Amino acid sequence: MGTFLKTLKLGMVAVAAMVGISAVSSAQILTVDDERVEREAAAYKDFNLQTNELRQSILQRRQMVTRGGAIEQQLADLEKRKAIIGNDKYEEEKRKLEQTYVRFQQELAQLEYVFDQLRQEAMVQVERARQPVIRSLLAERNAQVIMMKRLLLGSAAGIDVTTQFIEKLDAELPNVTLNLPKAGDAPAAEQPEQQ
Structure with a gap:
């Protein structure tokens, strides 16, 4: 009797698995190229435009404090003289250059923190806008799943809805609202004194 129950249970599991596989195979799957969305969608472009000055300030400070950066070069020149x-x-x-280095390190950390906060603000807005877009595309195409294209090993023609996704996202969220720091709040991009 014990083996009969085990066989019955295994048979039921096999039937359930077959039903699950056939349900998945009959499900319509759509794909979206997230990298293309991040390049082309209006909300992402707007975020990049609004944060361009902040990104430039971060880049300038990184160039000053990274290994082989401007301050390290000035210290090497000072050593020669x-x-x-x-x-x-x-x-x-040397003390002035070291103080400048510390200041730029602190400013860099502050700017990166502000940038991360702004990115999180924008991503919350984008995620809110994406949900109705996803639901709309699923309903229009009578599909059950939208997957990111980079997760797939291959795909059939006609299942990529990236263009429609971008159009709908642009209509839903043409720009993002960011709490950008005021001009006096962010550290000014200064160069250390040349010796």
Whole structure:
């Protein structure tokens, strides 16, 4: 009797699996190229436009403080001039460059934090707008699933709805509203004094 129940249970599991597989195979799956959406959708373009100045400030500071960056080069130049300018002047200029380096590191951390906050604000807005777009496309195409194209190994023609997705997302969210820092709130992009 025990083996009969085990066989019956295995048979039921097999039938359930077959039903599940046939249900999935009959489901209509659509794909969206998320990378293309991020390049072409109006909300993403608007985010990039609004945060361009902030991104430039981050880039400038990274160029100053990264290994081999401008401050490191100025320290190397200062080291070469040490014998000419004397030890006292060398120590003073070195201390100023080190203070500038620390300041830029702090400003970089602050700017990156602000940028991450703005990106999160924008992503919340985009996600809210995406949901009705997804529901609309599923209903229009009588589909059950929309998958990101990069997760697929291959796909058949006619299941990519990226263009329609972008059009609907643009209509739903043409731009994002960001709480950008005011001009005085963000650190100004300064260059350290050239020696």
